[in-house]
Amino acid sequence: MSYLTDSPIDSAALVRSVVRPGDGAYVLFEGVVRNHNEGKQVESIDYEAYLPMAEKEMALVIDDVRRAYPDVAVAVLHRLGHLVVGDASIAIVCASPHRAEAFEACRMTIDRIKQTVPIWKKERGPDGEEWVGWQCTHG
């Protein structure tokens, strides 16, 4: 099972891969490239990962989510490479017999991924390019 892809994300396929007959709801979250960040225009983002480690860390996040929400089925796919405004960079599907757990598990999944999985993005726009997160912690 790979959680990372160089191809556009097929969210419908991701939903089909995870929803079970006993599920009454699924929550699909997609993160998309937006045209601005911290006051700057953004045209595209290049995503890269420390590949084997990112796969492992993604699996650890999903294990934790499954432990916290045992009835929820989780699927995640993160795209790498060159993405333009409007492209989905990540899709998360949480399916559950009841909707409350699906919403909560989905929120936990994206929040944890943003904290621990070694993926980086370089934003490009008319003002130049910048690795996100570097400037604010540097110095």
Added chain:
Amino acid sequence: MKVRLLFFAVLRDVTGKRDDLLDLPDGTSADDVWRRLCDQHAALRGYSRPPMTAINESYADPEQVLRDGDELAFIPPVAGG
């Protein structure tokens, strides 16, 4: 001992390298390697230690002493999602 050091994202841009094979004295910690890197690259100064350190594809304490054959990576602020 030999340790492979990987560079990602901003660290690859700063060093101009994807990786480096280091020959280190026994007892060297990940943090020692980081300080050496900061001495070599002015752009890293002011950043007393990396936010996170990975040894052999897992997060590790930067004080951890390295072993021969280890793969070391400093993890710049992650920005997935």
